[in-house]
Amino acid sequence: MAAERLLKVENLTLVLKTREGEIVPVREVSFTLGKGETVGLVGESGSGKTLTGLSLLGLFPPGARIAGGKILFDGEDLLTLPESRLQTLRGQKVSMVFQEPQSALNPVLTVETQMREIYQSHTSLSREEIGQRILDGLRAAGLPDPLTVSRSYPHQLSGGMRQRVMIAMALALDPLLVIADEPTTALDPTVALQILALLARIRQRSGQSLLFISHDLSHVRRVSDRVLLMYAGRIVEEAPSARFFSHGPRHPYGRALLASRPEGGIRTRREAPLSAIGGQVPPLWDLPPGCSFAPRCSRADSLCTSTLPSWNGGEGERVFCHHPDDSPLGAPVHAA
Numbered sequence: 001m002a003a004e005r006l007l008k009v010e011n012l013t014l015v016l017k018t019r020e021g022e023i024v025p026v027r028e029v030s031f032t033l034g035k036g037e038t039v040g041l042v043g044e045s046g047s048g049k050t051l052t053g054l055s056l057l058g059l060f061p062p063g064a065r066i067a068g069g070k071i072l073f074d075g076e077d078l079l080t081l082p083e084s085r086l087q088t089l090r091g092q093k094v095s096m097v098f099q100e101p102q103s104a105l106n107p108v109l110t111v112e113t114q115m116r117e118i119y120q121s122h123t124s125l126s127r128e129e130i131g132q133r134i135l136d137g138l139r140a141a142g143l144p145d146p147l148t149v150s151r152s153y154p155h156q157l158s159g160g161m162r163q164r165v166m167i168a169m170a171l172a173l174d175p176l177l178v179i180a181d182e183p184t185t186a187l188d189p190t191v192a193l194q195i196l197a198l199l200a201r202i203r204q205r206s207g208q209s210l211l212f213i214s215h216d217l218s219h220v221r222r223v224s225d226r227v228l229l230m231y232a233g234r235i236v237e238e239a240p241s242a243r244f245f246s247h248g249p250r251h252p253y254g255r256a257l258l259a260s261r262p263e264g265g266i267r268t269r270r271e272a273p274l275s276a277i278g279g280q281v282p283p284l285w286d287l288p289p290g291c292s293f294a295p296r297c298s299r300a301d302s303l304c305t306s307t308l309p310s311w312n313g314g315e316g317e318r319v320f321c322h323h324p325d326d327s328p329l330g331a332p333v334h335a336a
């Protein structure tokens, strides 16, 4: 049964002024997110994942302008809201866990002071109630000695503990949507898996949705109900995780990403495993005509290099490709 819709992004297009000229790092991006659903947004570095995530908070880098589209979140179009309303929504309804907790946390304030500030600016809870919420939140984020952690400065905590603090802060006001942007980048693999397990538990909180941004498909597989594959500013495939990882992505880029995973490639019935995706993401100021992935694609022909694809399939399961790969994967891919 389809989840009730929380978010609908429609044709979001973001233009950014850079030294190289104007680029479109987010181009005609459309997707939905259901209440309680976790969607993984995956793609190589520079594909536009972070800017898409920040847009959902109404945050844009200097020099950015929205060239089109809508972000309908819980009944409101975020792109038309005044900054004062966006500030209320941030934290209360949408929050973000960043890649680097070290830079997202204030180094000169204790964890308690930083968490207290969130409650003070958004709620009318008493000092005691806030104190209790802080301890409960830290404990729920898997920090066994919340009192000591709350009295610590960020530099006194390990990277994994800092990320747990960030998660506790993101969840503090019980938002409807949490955006986790590469939350395990700064962590060693064991701690990264613990953080993923924590995020997976967030799924079980009733009504809470998660947009999980990652370049690592094995991480996306662990936590996501659905996958959005992004390349050079566009979503190029959308699929339920079960289909994406068992049958295989339909977009050749998704197949190449899966096959380039460090722990060993997959083997389609027709092809030998790839060791890495050949070539590079084209610069956004110099995209090729036609499909942006065509220069790296083993299935590309003259149609792909000359003509932009159109969507193949419907909402929830679709691919932006002239020649989608419908062959089943030779062997199932297991999470790392």
Ligand SMILES: Nc1ncnc2c1ncn2[C@@H]1O[C@H](COP(=O)(O)OP(=O)(O)OP(=O)(O)O)[C@@H](O)[C@H]1O
Pocket: 016, 017, 018, 025, 043, 044, 045, 046, 047, 048, 049, 050, 051, 052, 061, 062, 182, 215, 284
């Ligand atoms: N403030 C900025 N000024 C100029 N260019 C930017 C800025 N922010 C992002 N970009 C460019 O926009 C494109 C998309 O960036 P974005 O950070 O959204 O990608 P990403 O997929 O999240 O990659 P990563 O995993 O490396 O963060 C990249 O080419 C990036 O260089």
